[in-house]
Amino acid sequence: MQSCLSMGAGGSGCLMPRPIFRHKWPTALFAALALYACGSGGEGQVAPPSEESLSAVAADPGVDRTALAYAIDGLFDAERIGETRALLVLHDGKPVAERYGEGFGPNTPQLGWSLSKTVTGLIVGMLVADGSLALDAPAPVERWQRPGDPRGAITLRHLLQMRSGLRHSEMAEPAYASDTARMLYRDGRDDMAHYALTQPLDHDAGWQFAYSTAETQILSDIATRALTGSNSPAERQEAMQAWLESRLYEPLGLSTMRAEYDATGTLIGGAMFHASARDWAAIGELIRRGGVHDGVRIVPRGWIAFMAGRNPADGAYGAHLWRNHQREDDRNPVVFGGRGPADAVAALGHRGQYVLVVPSRGLTVVRLGNGSNARQDALNDAMLNLTELFPAQ
Numbered sequence: 001m002q003s004c005l006s007m008g009a010g011g012s013g014c015l016m017p018r019p020i021f022r023h024k025w026p027t028a029l030f031a032a033l034a035l036y037a038c039g040s041g042g043e044g045q046v047a048p049p050s051e052e053s054l055s056a057v058a059a060d061p062g063v064d065r066t067a068l069a070y071a072i073d074g075l076f077d078a079e080r081i082g083e084t085r086a087l088l089v090l091h092d093g094k095p096v097a098e099r100y101g102e103g104f105g106p107n108t109p110q111l112g113w114s115l116s117k118t119v120t121g122l123i124v125g126m127l128v129a130d131g132s133l134a135l136d137a138p139a140p141v142e143r144w145q146r147p148g149d150p151r152g153a154i155t156l157r158h159l160l161q162m163r164s165g166l167r168h169s170e171m172a173e174p175a176y177a178s179d180t181a182r183m184l185y186r187d188g189r190d191d192m193a194h195y196a197l198t199q200p201l202d203h204d205a206g207w208q209f210a211y212s213t214a215e216t217q218i219l220s221d222i223a224t225r226a227l228t229g230s231n232s233p234a235e236r237q238e239a240m241q242a243w244l245e246s247r248l249y250e251p252l253g254l255s256t257m258r259a260e261y262d263a264t265g266t267l268i269g270g271a272m273f274h275a276s277a278r279d280w281a282a283i284g285e286l287i288r289r290g291g292v293h294d295g296v297r298i299v300p301r302g303w304i305a306f307m308a309g310r311n312p313a314d315g316a317y318g319a320h321l322w323r324n325h326q327r328e329d330d331r332n333p334v335v336f337g338g339r340g341p342a343d344a345v346a347a348l349g350h351r352g353q354y355v356l357v358v359p360s361r362g363l364t365v366v367r368l369g370n371g372s373n374a375r376q377d378a379l380n381d382a383m384l385n386l387t388e389l390f391p392a393q
Contacts, residue, residue, distance in 0.1 A: 049073050052099060056087075061096035063389045071386040072099055075367060081379040082352055082371030085110060086277035091390060092362040093285060098277075101369070109256045109274040110368045113349035116259075117216045118307075119248075119283060120269035121160060121320030123223050125303035126247060128156070132226040135160075140222055141197055154205045156222070159215045160319035161311045165205040166196070168212040180213045184271060190263040193221030209314035216270030216320070224266055236265030252286065252293050254279045271350075277366045284355045284364035287321070287345065308345045322346045333377070336384045344387070352379050361390040 049069035056072055057065050068089075076084045076099065085104045089097040098106065112119075127133045135156050138144070144151040151166070158164045172178035179199075182188050188195025196214035228239035241259070249257055257279045260272035275283075282293070287308070291299035307321040315325040316334050323345055326338030335346050335356075347355040352371030357364050365386060371379055 050076075052076075056097050056099035058094075058096045061089075062091050063096075063391075067389055068097055068386070071382070071389060072097055074382040074385060075379075076101070077382070081375045081382055082369055084367060084369040086366065086368040088277040088281050088366040089386065090281055090285060090364040093289075100277075104368075106278055107256060107276055109258060109276055109279075110353075112273050112275060112280060112347075112368075113271050113351065113353050114213070115280060115283075115347040115349040115353050115355055116269055116271050116273035117213075117320045118287075118347035118355070119273050120216050120219055120223070120267070121307055122283070122286070122299055122303075123244075123248070123269070124156065124160065124219055125299050125307070127223055127226050129300045129303065133222065139218070140225065141218070143197060150201055150204070156219070157319075158205045159219050160307075161209070161313065162212050162215050162317065163206055163209050163311070163313040164212075164215055164218075165201045165203045165208065166212070166215065167199045167202045168196075168210060168214050170211050170213065183214055183217065184268070191266075192217045192262045192268065193264070193266050197221070207313065209311060209317060211317075213270035217266070217268070220267040220269035223269070231264075233261075233263060233265035237261045237267075238265075240265075240267050248298075251296065251298055252279075252282045254282060277368055280355050280368070281364055281366045283347070284357045284366065288357045288359050288362075288364050308343075318345065322348050333380070336380055336387075340384050340387055341392070352376065354379070354383060356383055356387070358387055358390075360392050361387065362393055363387060363390055 049066060050073050053069040053072040053076070054065070057068050061068055072087060075081065075087050083101060085101040086108070087097065087099050088095065100106070104110070124133065128135055133156060137155060138152055139154050139156055139159060144154065154164045169179045171180070175181055176186065183192050183195045196217045199214065224236050224240050227243055228236055230236060230239070244259065248254065254275065257273060257275035260268045262268055286293055286298060287304055290301040291297060291304045307319045308323065309318050310323070311317045311319065314327065316323050316327045322334050324335040324338060324340065324342060327333060334348065335344055341358045341360050343360045344356065344358045346357065352367065352369050352375065354365070354367040365383065367383065
């Protein structure tokens with residue numbers, strides 16, 4: 001295992017069910033100790049945190065170093081939460097813990113999967129601020145503007161909040177039968193936006209939340225068309241790439257972030273941004289600071305508030321950003337399911353990718369790895385244990 005602290009410019013069954021209290025850190029420390037007591041080698045004894053985690057913690061992280069090391073060990077417990085390849089904790093913008101799995105390091109780009117959606121949400125917000133797009137006007141999709149097409153009522157707001165009403169199956173059994181798989185890897189892969197925007201409505205726009213990588217792909221196409229009127233794949237890709245470099249990568253110092261494009265030159269904005277943990281953390285910090293980086297306004301504050309704000313169709317989702325909110329009708333919990341800091345928001349990706357932002361605690365936490373849906377609840381718990389170490393500011 002590797003651990004890094006400097007940042008350049010550029011056994012299952014042991015975790016006890018627990019309520020989360022709003023103390024500074026004893027409750028989280030107790031949970032971390034309980035996690036390791038099972039394998040400590042003697043009844044009543046507690047194993048010390050690993051040397052890898054201790055060395056990953058800064059000399060003065062602002063909280064108890066041992067407690068933080070225990071929390072990091074919990075996030076590197078492969079049996080419980082899957083393989084963690086990178087963990088980076090920023091407190092008030094400063095790295096207080098950084099640890100990597102074998103073969104990974106601070107400059108290793110890693111696929112964000114649906115973390116990419118949050119980046120796309122930021123892109124759309126910047127284009128709205130520029131006046132190139134309008135949030136509540138009918139989405140500029142020519143096919144939808146034909147007389148009598150009910151899809152003409154869909155707006156960017158609907159797409160960003162994933163309540164367009166378009167037919168979509170994000171997951172299916174078998175997995176390859178889902179619309180997501182078909183769009184990304186099968187019959188829709190050459191022109192992903194076309195696959196997505198030609199779907200009919202299942203219900204009227206605005207009424208129902210349905211998580212959809214396809215809706216982000218439609219937004220990616222809309223954003224590209226806002227930058228160029230060309231239908232040339234090369235020119236479309238070049239236009240978006242140049243915009244990303246000048247408006248996002250260079251201002252934030254994202255030296256490792258790269259995007260993939262389909263055969264039409266459309267950004268695969270719902271799933272295919274790659275970046276190092278440090279670059280993903282820079283995206284989180286941009287959100288935590290309300291759209292400002294190094295004193296420069298990159299994204300309007302109001303747009304960040306919109307992304308993190310309540311979605312009328314699902315309180316646990318904002319606009320391409322998840323919220324720490326207990327979901328209605330016993331739906332699967334996301335982030336912390338309403339436990340812990342109420343202002344916590346997160347970009348979440350397939351196989352346990354996580355960019356957690358908690359403004360009230362000055363926290364941005366990045367976890368990259370290879371997990372599974374079955375381990376997501378344990379991952380959420382481990383992230384909450386770490387979060388609870390840091391007091392509200």
